[in-house]
Amino acid sequence: MSVIKFGTDGWRGVIAKEFTFANTAIVTQAVACYIKAHGLDGKPVVIGFDNRFLGNLFAERVAEVLAGNGISVLLCDAPAPTPAVASMIVSHGLAGAVMVTASHNPPEYNGIKFIPEYAGPATPEITDEITRYVREVESGRIHVHVTPYARASRAGTILAVSPRESYGKMLKKVVDGELIRKAGLKVVLDLMHGAGIGYLEPILQELGVEVLACLRNTPDPMFGGSLPEPSAERLKELARLTKEKGADLGLALDGDADRFGILDGSGEYVTPNEVLALLTHALLQRKGGMKKVARTVATTHLIDRIAAAHGVPVAETPVGFKYIGQEILSGAGIGGEESGGLSVAEHFPEKDGLLVALLMLELVAGSGRSPKALLAELGAVYGSVVNERVDVHLTPEQKDLVLQVMQDWSDTRLGLWDVTGKTAIDGVKLTFASGAWLLVRPSGTEPLVRIYLEAQDAKELEGLKRALLEALGLSL
């Protein structure tokens, strides 16, 4: 059976086991077939990579296969953030991008994301089409074409590029640079040994933001023994330093810098749900009348209350920024998800951790308040919510059983709660009369079932969680 499968966000595999040079060439040949089938081969494709093992060499392999198919290649000369690579599609009018990254997975992984010509994640239709080409290459019906790197370079089919400058310009167009500059803000950074190194710090300095300290600021394919995941548990040192140094914000990025971690000046973690609520509110206040806002099924309903108050509908999508990207393309002013992905219509439809860092600085600069103070204000107007995500490791049999129980759910009560709705956009979601909700779905990137809960307060959340675990026959 083939080991090449596209999940929630591209193809990922263990290096030398599934993620090999040979399989990279197969996937690239399939991407080349897609590009040619859609008449896009007259335009170049940009190739980027992050700080993972052999990233530059895998990227070179991708370049050789695209060149072998007569497609011009712009190959990044150093590790770069996924959004910086995606931005070149827009700034340079390209056919798309291939990014060599496994995002926040453990160090032994690498992966490939294909970003088509609209500069957002590939839709399932596109990855299905590419997968069909993969199978044809695997069965020998289509051959892998290769032009060796040195020859393609000499011929000018592969050109070395850096997205640094054009990307920096694009970012600075989305935010009010003058407002940020005047506020004289101070930050502490945690780059998690990832692709944001050499990008976030200089852009902040250009905007007059003082960087008081920068943690994990050296490339390391082992990620310092941790995972490049900007979650509260992994940002403890950033939290300590942000508070101790009196910074306005603590800012972190994941391994390929497309997702963010934001800390309040007090060192408290601001969850992606909260960040999305704050930025949605700020944008609606400033701009009003947008066509819609977008969130995934796993993301806070606080967005819905804020949007409703501004007369704007909410588009609810399955998990994955590929769906949010499509909503932005079809008119959403802002879209995001609980796992830390966010973009806005003025940018391009790919999630961007650096963009969020700048938008949060703009928010603090414009309001003169900290994120937590602004959240308290939102809570007073729209009601407070608390969220939790529980990632449950189960055997394949247990997983099937749990998902089956949810699919078959017909009870009108769960514990003390009245079930008011059940949807199956992605996994199964139950909504309750109190405004609380829960979602159970299999992860598309890890061998896990994710349980998401939202309630009015910690007590309700705990009660709901206990009732659900009991109904599913699980104990944590």
Ligand SMILES: O=P(O)(O)OC[C@H]1O[C@H](O)[C@H](O)[C@@H](O)[C@@H]1O
């Ligand atoms: O919950 P999962 O299917 O594992 O996906 C979790 C996340 O994975 C990747 O980072 C995708 O880019 C995100 O869009 C998605 O939310």
